[in-house]
Structures are given as structure tokens and as C-alpha cells.
Amino acid sequence: MSLGEQTFGGSPVYRWLLRRMWGLEHAFERSRASGRAEDDTRIRILFVLALFILGFATLGVGATRAALFSDVLKGDGIEAAAGVPRADLVDRNGRLLAVDLPHFGLYIDPREIWDLNETRRDLSVALPQVAPERLERALRANRRTYLIGGLTPDQRDRIDDLGLPGVSFEPEEKRVYPLDDTAAHLIGFTDSGGEGLAGAELAFNEQVRNPGVGNAAFPLSIDVRIQAALEDELGKAADQFHPKGAVGLVTNVHTGEILALASWPTFNPNRAGEASPDARLDRAASSVFEMGSVFKAFTMAIGLDTGVATPQSTFDARQPFHLGYRTITDYEATHKILTMVEVFQHSSNIGTAKLGEAIGPARMSRYFDALGLTRPARVELLESARPLTPKVWNDDAIASISFGHGIDVSPLALARGYDALLNGGYLVPLTIRKVEPGTKVTGPRVVSNRTSLEVLQLMRANVTGGTGRSADIPGLNVGGKTGTGDKFEPSLRRYSHSKQVSSFAATFPTDGPTSAPRYFVFMLMDEPQRDKTGLDPTGGIVAAPAVGRVIERIAPFLGIEPRPAFTPFQTAQAAGPEVGGGQ
């Protein structure tokens, strides 16, 4: 079988082509046989002409098609080539947080330099950030060498205007953070190759680099205005109390969106390499703290949800309480029989430990698991730290954990647990991505709606008449819980009385149903010092006033209007049965 038959088989096209070929050959033969050789030549010329015409016609059609329907007109090719490698990061209102901007790398080719001394002198003045040794190495090299990158167009133009032979530039993209240190820990930063190294830049590295994203902005959950207010107040409080570190957080309890996240000290992501590891540390996600009494809200919620206690239940706080290996006392002893509301208002360790004992280790452990306090906070940030939890949940553990000792969690994990207590009882994941309005975010139910309402009232009562009074902002019905946890000194193998973690966990507004718009605000200071007033740097002193000022400033941005005062548990109520009588 011939190659033609193998290719075309016995198709009509192949048979037609074969007939035409044979016809042509026969025409040549007939011409020669009839003695008309000129006809033979003419036919051959005609045949070659026909082939030329066919070829040029094909080329013409192809060229016209290329000219009229080229991809150039669509703009995709050139656009993609000049496109940015990472999408812009913006806040929830579209404010720019991170952007790739054209920069330039400077190259030196010593073979083209006319006057070495002039080049050395001019570049030293124009680029003071380049070490003299590095410049000298580039000037003495025997090939074209990269000297420095990240030059702005202005810097490039200034150096270009020097007219130095042998100095050239090549364009390069550089990640720029126009808000400098604002939200630095949440936004994170990239390396010079455009790979995310921390924060949202690391968490969403693939999505931001995905070609499908193109130039479309990538919206994060934060609101720059809220972030700025939080950072400002956190910075002022840090200046006043000189802590080792500090954290601020604002979340939407219904969607789990992190509206602001601040860690102090902070850094400028445009110069992340120059910042110390301590400044780059995201204390909200990567650090765990033994936070103390802010955990009492969890113990109260568990007591209410399990039916072990009601707000009117009483607890005998007249004497220290022995539970497990510990003898539990109160920071400000009341020596009274307290209702649950008063236990919360006075932050009574004795009353809370008695409630914890009544709940029991098994139920406490189950609820802490359900509230996400025994796992890293569920959030996109890869820095989310694993908590330190007791190995065995027994009376010894309950004696500490009921009021926030013996368990170290990250501020994000605490915020997630609190969100569940305040949103009607659903444990929603935290997120640093914007949740579109109207999106229903769900999670497993961990406490009942009624428990959630009672926790809101307890937190409000603590601000109207408890340790959180300094956070009260008239018209916004702020609720909250202070926390002051002594830090464990590994060298002394005991808790220090001079080193504390002081915090305040707040929510606003506390009035209305659980489905009403509501926000969680948290501030923590690690080892705060006494200020000039000389007062103990407790959560009520260092964090509660600052949280109040944050709430006052951010309420208009969140659309929370001033409202009538909400004062729960104001009227004298009949005391309920006593809980946890054992000593």
C-alpha cells in the first residue's frame, strides 16, 4: 500500500488527487507523443505558476488573518507580560494595604566606565545605603554586576541624570506597603522574590499569586480606620505602662471577621529585614498567655449552660477555698456571700472556683474543647499558636483553669471563644478575609441563646458596677471582663507577683437580641509597669480605659449609634441556692 493510501485511505479526495496527477502526466506524454514539445513546457510552466499562486494565496490569507485578528488587539499578551506578580491587598472598604510597584535594579559594568573615581564618588553620594566595600567590589569586577535593587523611579532618574557610563538599570517589581506600620502584623510581608513570609501575605500566598486573580484587589477583613484607632490607643497605653508587649483585637462576633489586629511593638513591613524578631512577632496569633480572669466568662457561661447555676446563685467567698493542691483567695477579698453576678463583678476567684468544682472536670474539659480553647485558633494566619492545656482535667486543673490559670491560649483563640459566647452560641471561625454583607456564617452551637444573653448581661454588669467600670462609654452599653494573671517564673518554679498579664475583654453594644450587630474588643499587656499613679497595673487599670476609648472611637465607623443605657441586674433580686459549699 502506498504512503498516500496509508494517509488518506481510499477516500474520494485521495482518488480525485490521484486522477489529477495521472491526468497531468498523461498530458505531458500526449504532448511529447504528438511532437508538440512547446505545449509540454507550457503546461509545466502553468503548473508551477499554479503552485506559486496557491502558495501566495495561502500566505496572503494567513497574513491578512494575522493582521486583522491578531491577539495584540485583545491586549492580553502584552498586559500579561507587564502584569504584576501579586494582587493588591486592600481593606474591607478598598483602601490600599499592599501593592506591587515598578522599581529598578542598578547594574555596574566596569568595562564601560571611563572615570572610576568619578563613578565611585557620585554613586557614594547618590546611594549612601550601599556599603563602600560592596560598591568597590562592583567597580572592580570583571563583568556586569548587580549593585542594588528597589530604586524608585525618582531615584533612578536622579542617578541616570549623573550620566555615568557603565551604570544601567533594569525594571523589577517590589512589594510596597503604603501605610507603613499600620496593620503590619496582619498584612505581613514578602521576600524580595515576591513570596509571602508572614501574615496575610503568607496565608494567601497562592491566591494572591494565582494568575487567575490578575490585577483584581484581594480584600481583607480589616477596616483601616478601626485599625488606626486601635493602634493609636494601644500605643498610648503602652507608652503609659511600658509593657514587654501588647495586643489589641477587634472582631465581628457574628462573622468572625478580624476588623483590627495590633501587636506592640510593631515594625515597618517596607523594611521588615531591619526589624527585630521581637517587633515582627505577632503576639495576637503566635504568642500564648495565661490570661487570668478573662476566662471567668467561660466558667460562668458553662455554669449557666449546664444549669449548675443561675445569675442569682450564691457562692460563699468569706474564706479561702481549698481545691486540689491549691488554696484559692481573692485579689480584693469581699468576705461575703456573693451572687454569680457579684462574683463576676468582683472577679472573685473563690466564687468562680466553686462554680468550676460544681461543673466538674469532665464538663469543663468538654466545653473548653467545644469553645476552641484547646486548639490553635481557626484562622487563615499560619502563625496561629497551639495552646498549652492541662494534661489531665481533674480538681487540680479546675482549681486553676476556672479563673484562667494553668491554660495558655493565644489572644485569637480567646477572641474566637468569646465570639461564641456573644453571638448566640455559635463557634464561628475567625477570618482575615472580608465576608460579603449578607453572608451567613455558621458554626457548631456551643452554648444556648439564653446563656449567650446572660453572658452579655454579666459583662454589662461588670462594666456598670464591677472591675471594668473604666471602660464604660455612655450611650454604647459596653460590657466586659478584666483579667490579671500572674506570670509563671520557670526559674523560681512559682508564680511571680511582680510580672503580670493584664487584659480586658469587651463587647458592645450589650443590649438587644443576640442577633443584633455586636463587636468584641480585646486588649492585653504583657508585664505592664506601674504608671505615675502608682496603682497596680491590673487589667482594670491598664487595659479597660484604653478599650473604652477604642470603642468610643470606632462605634461611628461600625454604625453603632448612641442608645439608652442598659443596666441589667440593677434591682435587688432574691438570692438563689448556694453553689459549691465544699472547702
Add this chain to the structure above:
Amino acid sequence: MSLMGRRIRGFRLVDLLAFAVLAVLILGVYLAKTIAGKERAEIATAQRQINAEKARIRMLNAEVAHLEEPARIQRLSEAYLGMGPVPPSRQITPDQLAEAALHPLPVPKLPQPGAPR
């Protein structure tokens, strides 16, 4: 003799026609390539200008974001305008305007403009 077999100055008409078609096609291809090349160059120039403008817009947007940094605005407004956050006690809805006019709140003490604090 058929029309195609006629000769003009010794050349057969069909050959002349074939040459003419060939010449037109060669010219056509040349023109198509030349015009397309010119248009390509124009498109590339326009695209470069668009890219340069886009880059410039991105630079300006970044510059605006930097200038509008909330901490900077707060610093400037406090220093030069004597402005500060508005507490809830000084916020009212439009229907409360008449009541507020009857019972105005005392003017809060704010730093004088131009006196940085």
C-alpha cells in the same frame, strides 16, 4: 482558438493573466505585512503608553494611600485643626437637632490650631 489560447505579443493570454494574478498576490502579501507591521507597532506603542499610565496610576494610588494614612491624618488634624474623635454624647440624629439647639452642650476644650501637642 479559445479565449485563453489567444496570444498577445507572443504571450498566451492565460499566462499573462496568471502572471498578473501572481503579481497582485505578491503585492497584496507585501502590503498586508507592511500595514499589519505598522499597526502592530502603533498598537505596541499605545499598549506601552497604557502600561506606563497604569503604573503611574498605581504609584499615585499608593502615594494617596500613604498620605491618607489614618495616623498621619490624626496627627495633622490634632496639630493644625484642633480636631479630635467625636464622643457619643456629641452625636445626634437629624430628628434630635431641635432638642440639641434648645439645650446645647458646652463647647469642649480643644487645642488651638497650630499648636501641636
